Amino acid sequence: MQLTDIARIILLILLIVCAVGVNFGKSLLQAVIIFMSYSSIMCILWVILESPDLAITEAAVGAGVSSVLFMLTLRRIHTEDLRVENQTLENQTLKNQTLKKEAGNVEAQTENEESGE
Numbered sequence: 189m190q191l192t193d194i195a196r197i198i199l200l201i202l203l204i205v206c207a208v209g210v211n212f213g214k215s216l217l218q219a220v221i222i223f224m225s226y227s228s229i230m231c232i233l234w235v236i237l238e239s240p241d242l243a244i245t246e247a248a249v250g251a252g253v254s255s256v257l258f259m260l261t262l263r264r265i266h267t268e269d270l271r272v273e274n275q276t277l278e279n280q281t282l283k284n285q286t287l288k289k290e291a292g293n294v295e296a297q298t299e300n301e302e303s304g305e
Contacts, residue, residue, distance in 0.1 A: 196236060203229050216265070220258040227251035 206226035213219040227250030234243035 199229055199233050216262055224251050224255045
């Protein structure tokens with residue numbers, strides 16, 4: 189067995205690990221990073237298999253453009269989540285203030301009724 193055969197086997201095992209790892213990642217950021225690793229390993233495999241045109245395409249599209257688009261999407265999702273969370277907190281604060289006002293009004297009504305009797 190030659191060194192290139194061993195390298196191919198190791199890279200194929202890493203490729204499988206990356207493919208499975210994307211599914212079991214704890215966060216979307218981890219999945220994107222593992223996907224980038226997957227594309228980089230594929231790029232190396234294409235070079236070993238003597239397909240430099242595919243290697244360049246995989247590096248440019250797989251590890252490059254797709255990864256940048258995924259990162260931008262993650263940033264936008266994070267920003268949207270923060271906006272929704274802030275809006276929810278504002279709505280909750282308004283509800284609490286309304287409930288306090290209503291409770292105060294009920295107490296004042298009760299006191300008025302008691303003093304009127």
